[in-house]
Amino acid sequence: MTAAPPLTSHPDPAAVQAVLDRLFPLLGDRLTVSREVRAQHGRDESYHTPHPPDAVAFPETTEEVAAIVGACAAHRVPVIPFGTGTALEGHVIALHGGICVDLSRMNAILAVRPEDMDVTVQAGVTRKQLNEHLRDTGLFFPIDPGADASLGGMAATRASGTNAVRYGTMREAVLALTVVTASGEIVRTARRARKSAAGYDLTRVFVGSEGTLGVITEVTLRLHGIPECVLSAVCPFPTLRAAVDTVIETIQHGVPIARIELLDVNQIRAVNAYSRTEYTEAPTLFLEFHGSDAHAREQVATVQAIATEHGARGFQWAETLEERNRLWQARHNAYYAGLALKPGAKGFSSDVCVPISRLADCIEDTERDLAASSATTALVGHVGDGNFHVLFIFDPDQPAEIAEARRLNARIVERALAMEGTCTGEHGIGLGKMPYLVQEHGPQGLALMRAIKQALDPLGIMNPGKMVG
Amino acid sequence: MTAAPPLTSHPDPAAVQAVLDRLFPLLGDRLTVSREVRAQHGRDESYHTPHPPDAVAFPETTEEVAAIVGACAAHRVPVIPFGTGTALEGHVIALHGGICVDLSRMNAILAVRPEDMDVTVQAGVTRKQLNEHLRDTGLFFPIDPGADASLGGMAATRASGTNAVRYGTMREAVLALTVVTASGEIVRTARRARKSAAGYDLTRVFVGSEGTLGVITEVTLRLHGIPECVLSAVCPFPTLRAAVDTVIETIQHGVPIARIELLDVNQIRAVNAYSRTEYTEAPTLFLEFHGSDAHAREQVATVQAIATEHGARGFQWAETLEERNRLWQARHNAYYAGLALKPGAKGFSSDVCVPISRLADCIEDTERDLAASSATTALVGHVGDGNFHVLFIFDPDQPAEIAEARRLNARIVERALAMEGTCTGEHGIGLGKMPYLVQEHGPQGLALMRAIKQALDPLGIMNPGKMVG
Numbered sequence: 027m028t029a030a031p032p033l034t035s036h037p038d039p040a041a042v043q044a045v046l047d048r049l050f051p052l053l054g055d056r057l058t059v060s061r062e063v064r065a066q067h068g069r070d071e072s073y074h075t076p077h078p079p080d081a082v083a084f085p086e087t088t089e090e091v092a093a094i095v096g097a098c099a100a101h102r103v104p105v106i107p108f109g110t111g112t113a114l115e116g117h118v119i120a121l122h123g124g125i126c127v128d129l130s131r132m133n134a135i136l137a138v139r140p141e142d143m144d145v146t147v148q149a150g151v152t153r154k155q156l157n158e159h160l161r162d163t164g165l166f167f168p169i170d171p172g173a174d175a176s177l178g179g180m181a182a183t184r185a186s187g188t189n190a191v192r193y194g195t196m197r198e199a200v201l202a203l204t205v206v207t208a209s210g211e212i213v214r215t216a217r218r219a220r221k222s223a224a225g226y227d228l229t230r231v232f233v234g235s236e237g238t239l240g241v242i243t244e245v246t247l248r249l250h251g252i253p254e255c256v257l258s259a260v261c262p263f264p265t266l267r268a269a270v271d272t273v274i275e276t277i278q279h280g281v282p283i284a285r286i287e288l289l290d291v292n293q294i295r296a297v298n299a300y301s302r303t304e305y306t307e308a309p310t311l312f313l314e315f316h317g318s319d320a321h322a323r324e325q326v327a328t329v330q331a332i333a334t335e336h337g338a339r340g341f342q343w344a345e346t347l348e349e350r351n352r353l354w355q356a357r358h359n360a361y362y363a364g365l366a367l368k369p370g371a372k373g374f375s376s377d378v379c380v381p382i383s384r385l386a387d388c389i390e391d392t393e394r395d396l397a398a399s400s401a402t403t404a405l406v407g408h409v410g411d412g413n414f415h416v417l418f419i420f421d422p423d424q425p426a427e428i429a430e431a432r433r434l435n436a437r438i439v440e441r442a443l444a445m446e447g448t449c450t451g452e453h454g455i456g457l458g459k460m461p462y463l464v465q466e467h468g469p470q471g472l473a474l475m476r477a478i479k480q481a482l483d484p485l486g487i488m489n490p491g492k493m494v495g
Numbered sequence: 496m497t498a499a500p501p502l503t504s505h506p507d508p509a510a511v512q513a514v515l516d517r518l519f520p521l522l523g524d525r526l527t528v529s530r531e532v533r534a535q536h537g538r539d540e541s542y543h544t545p546h547p548p549d550a551v552a553f554p555e556t557t558e559e560v561a562a563i564v565g566a567c568a569a570h571r572v573p574v575i576p577f578g579t580g581t582a583l584e585g586h587v588i589a590l591h592g593g594i595c596v597d598l599s600r601m602n603a604i605l606a607v608r609p610e611d612m613d614v615t616v617q618a619g620v621t622r623k624q625l626n627e628h629l630r631d632t633g634l635f636f637p638i639d640p641g642a643d644a645s646l647g648g649m650a651a652t653r654a655s656g657t658n659a660v661r662y663g664t665m666r667e668a669v670l671a672l673t674v675v676t677a678s679g680e681i682v683r684t685a686r687r688a689r690k691s692a693a694g695y696d697l698t699r700v701f702v703g704s705e706g707t708l709g710v711i712t713e714v715t716l717r718l719h720g721i722p723e724c725v726l727s728a729v730c731p732f733p734t735l736r737a738a739v740d741t742v743i744e745t746i747q748h749g750v751p752i753a754r755i756e757l758l759d760v761n762q763i764r765a766v767n768a769y770s771r772t773e774y775t776e777a778p779t780l781f782l783e784f785h786g787s788d789a790h791a792r793e794q795v796a797t798v799q800a801i802a803t804e805h806g807a808r809g810f811q812w813a814e815t816l817e818e819r820n821r822l823w824q825a826r827h828n829a830y831y832a833g834l835a836l837k838p839g840a841k842g843f844s845s846d847v848c849v850p851i852s853r854l855a856d857c858i859e860d861t862e863r864d865l866a867a868s869s870a871t872t873a874l875v876g877h878v879g880d881g882n883f884h885v886l887f888i889f890d891p892d893q894p895a896e897i898a899e900a901r902r903l904n905a906r907i908v909e910r911a912l913a914m915e916g917t918c919t920g921e922h923g924i925g926l927g928k929m930p931y932l933v934q935e936h937g938p939q940g941l942a943l944m945r946a947i948k949q950a951l952d953p954l955g956i957m958n959p960g961k962m963v964g
Contacts, residue, residue, distance in 0.1 A: 139850070139852065140747075141743075141747065141851070141852035142850040142851055142852045143746075143747070143851075144850070183692060184690075184691075184692040184696075185692075186690055190690060194667075195690050197690070197696065197699075198663075198667065207939070207943065211939045211942075212939065213937070213939045213940050213943055214936075214937070214940065215940070216917075217912070217915045217916055217917050217935065218850045218915040218916070219848040219849055219850060219880075219881055219882075219916045219917040219920065220848065220850075220851070220880045220881055220882075221653075221655055221659060221664050221666070221848055221880050221882065221917075221920050221921065222653075222848060222919065222920060223652060223653040223654075223703055223846075223917075223919045223920060223921050223922060223923040223924070224917050224918055224919050224923075224924060224928070224931075224932055224935050224936070225703070225924060225932050225935075225936060225940075225941075225944050225962060225963065226700065226703065226704060226708075226943075226944045226947055226948075226963075227653075227666065227696075227699045227700065227702065227703055228936070228940060228943055228944065230666075230696045230699035230700075231695065231696065231699075231700060231943075231947070233696065234692055234694070234695065234696055235695060250749070251748075251749035274610075277612075278609075278610065278612065279720075280719070280720035318793060320789060320790075320793060321789075321790050321793065324787060324789060324790065377692075379688040379689065379690055379691060380688055381608070381611040381613070381687045381688060381689075382610070382611055382612075382689070383608065383610035383611045411688075411689045411690050412688055412689055413688075413689075413690065443686070446686045446687040446688070447686055447687070447688045448685075448686050448688040448690075448691035448692075448693050449693055450691065450692045450693050451688065451690050451691060451692060452690065452692050453692060454692040454693075455692070455693060455694055459693070462693075463693055463694050466686065466693050466694075467683075467693070467694060468682070468683070470676070470680045470681065470682045471682050471683065471684070471694075471697060472694075473680075474676065474682060474695075474697055474700075474951065475694050475695045475697065477950040477951060478695055478700070478947060478950055478951075479695075480950060481946040481949060481950030482943065482947075493694060494694065494695075
């Protein structure tokens with residue numbers, strides 16, 4: 027399973043030492059070569075083989091990051107930006123050694139501007155920290171990729187999550203970034219205006235660049251008003267297709283639903299076991315409606331009518347804030363619930379996203395594959411976007427289990443690409459999906475990406491060996 | 496006023512001839528050196544001094560565009576993509592000669608997919624043509640930059656318009672592009688999934704690139720359902736600030752208003768004269784509400800309450816479809832109405848966009864400048880986005896008028912930049928705003944843009960002399 031490319035070029039130890047010598051006066055004990063700290067920073071939550079960096083730095087300001095990258099550029103030593111280490115495709119593994127830039131101390135909320143519904147944070151602020159801070163403003167930040175990830179990391183991986191169907195992904199949420207380029211310069215990618223036609227879209231060049239073009243140090247984000255009314259429900263369906271068809275029609279009706287999440291029977295069982303819930307063991311949608319009281323109820327009526335047509339027996343409402351939180355916590359823990367199905371196992375997750383009209387076919391064909399296989403799996407999806415995950419749970423010591431998971435995963439990606447979909451809706455390429463990137467974009471598309479990489483990181487020091495290779 | 500840079504490098508006539516010789520067998524009479532056709536293609540709707548290309552090609556397919564660009568790359572001859580010529584900053588002027596690629600014959604609607612709410616068109620299809628074609632599907636394409644521009648041109652300039660406050664700009668509307676790169680390769684920038692984390696965001700590298708990185712030949716766009724209920728109104732206010740404060744509070748309340756447009760007294764007078772309307776001569780908002788019947792009326796109630804608090808005496812409703820079309824046609828003709836204030840005059844338009852909380856200050860300070868000046872002006876704005884235009888109407892033979900317009904424009908841009916805004920919300924950089932691009936992004940930001948330009952167009956043949964120089 028561990029497809030890490032060979033470590034062809036580790037930096038010269040003398041170069042690393044020169045960087046450390048240069049940075050030590052600046053960072054003191056915020057620069058460490060401790061084996062334990064390095065090991066913690068050489069892995070994420072994925073199945074990929076960890077590899078530690080040569081050192082870990084804990085900057086507190088953009089200027090310190092610029093100094094770190096400048097030193098690394100001078101000696102051609104790799105730089106690996108690190109948020110919370112919750113990525114799923116090996117994004118932060120220090121394949122070629124180098125200096126890991128851990129942004130967790132850059133956790134200041136720099137400006138909240140309720141009158142503009144935006145906020146500027148340092149890159150290490152996490153999404154939960156931000157929402158906690160916003161609590162009294164009547165505003166919230168909607169994007170929730172399950173883990174309590176850092177906002178810099180979420181920008182770097184173009185993250186999304188359950189609310190994206192209504193509020194968009196990090197692509198739409200980021201108004202501007204402060205970035206340290208591969209040469210150690212500080213660049214602000216945009217002003218705070220809601221739209222701009224001033225030159226190339228530098229913001230979106232860096233959103234989703236996975237640390238391969240520079241280090242994101244500050245993020246300016248759009249916020250949204252906390253809706254007057256929030257209604258959450260769970261709805262089991264007789265078949266998976268009935269559930270997915272309900273989603274498709276909801277989207278086609280233009281209902282501005284806030285969340286619409288699919289869990290297959292395996293996933294529901296896993297959730298019940300892990301989160302001590304008692305959901306009906308059936309293909310299930312988790313739903314949420316935001317709006318004024320009247321508008322939210324209008325949306326509910328539309329979706330209930332569609333669900334009923336597809337054989338649903340009704341919505342089970344989360345009546346209190348506690349019940350609502352419990353419901354979404356159970357959903358957010360789906361990945362960990364899946365892993366717990368098979369103690370000691372490892373997991374990896376497919377992440378395809380297809381045009382909504384193809385979703386039912388894509389999921390049904392996938393479930394047929396899974397049913398015919400011995401693999402342990404659970405399926406969960408942000409189906410309003412056409413995005414779903416199959417979690418493969420395997421014993422890392424059983425090559426046959428690994429091979430079977432790989433085979434099934436390749437079929438899922440090929441099916442999605444044939445349906446004009448993408449190999450990754452939100453997890454990113456990292457190490458794990460590099461072969462699929464060229465399948466998706468073709469050699470010409472990959473050549474353009476490599477030209478951009480070469481232009482902005484000519485020394486190849488930024489998170490080397492990832493995404494575009 | 497005509498700030499065109501010197502024509503430092505025209506291609507060698509032998510190089511142009513070699514390109515023509517290579518392309519003639521392919522294009523026949525769809526390749527022309529007619530003086531008249533060249534002159535038509537050497538200008539847009541702006542005040543910038545026209546300059547004709549050496550020849551104009553009328554391709555019908557992406558492959559033909561690839562052949563044209565390939566030939567130009569082989570002989571290092573400039574390529575200038577041309578949509579409808581309705582840009583306002585000299586985008587299509589052939590400063591350095593070369594081959595103009597007129598995309599107007601690429602006007603096929605390639606696929607409408609109501610079930611995915613998206614469409615793929617050739618780049619020469621105009622927004623009105625698309626909406627005409629969609630008429631029976633229940634779907635529409637919302638972005639409307641006034642002119643009936645081509646969708647390829649709109650993507651290339653990151654256009655927006657009156658509906659952007661609700662539906663976003665071309666940045667959000669474009670799902671994928673087919674692009675001919677500067678070396679003549681054909682690249683599809685993305686699949687049709689609603690979101691993707693697969694590599695660099697090539698789509699948004701090209702959206703807003705103004706023909707400087709490649710030729711956009713096909714565009715895949717999101718569509719939206721035609722709302723059940725559309726309500727349009729006009730509302731005069733006692734003061735400009737009262738009108739703008741109404742806008743700010745509407746946005747801060749999170750009302751999903753579909754259009755909210757400001758016209759100052761001069762602009763209302765110009766509209767009344769040009770479109771034979773009888774709007775009250777006062778600072779005025781043009782508004783539109785989309786939704787279900789109940790939801791649209793709920794939005795109306797909220798905005799009416801806000802407007803009343805700011806001294807408005809009430810909404811004048813456009814009761815019929817004809818009245819509604821007349822209202823928005825009057826708004827869309829505001830630019831031409833402004834020009835008609837002074838027969839024989841030329842115009843140019845500022846295009847700043849600021850964070851919404853600064854909008855009232857920005858507009859009020861601007862109006863104070865304008866009131867103290869002898870310049871003829873009209874102000875109109877997509878104020879829900881924080882974007883507004885001052886149209887300067889001047890006699891091109893009067894250097895003093897030109898100098899005064901320039902002085903006022905520079906002050907508007909500086910004010911917007913000081914408020915964390917942008918020099919251009921939607922018109923783009925072209926020739927006219929090149930000095931402001933560096934003011935807005937700083938030398939580091941501009942250096943990044945130039946690195947991208949150099950990487951994707953190493954020969955510098957794509958629309959040379961524009962945007963990044």
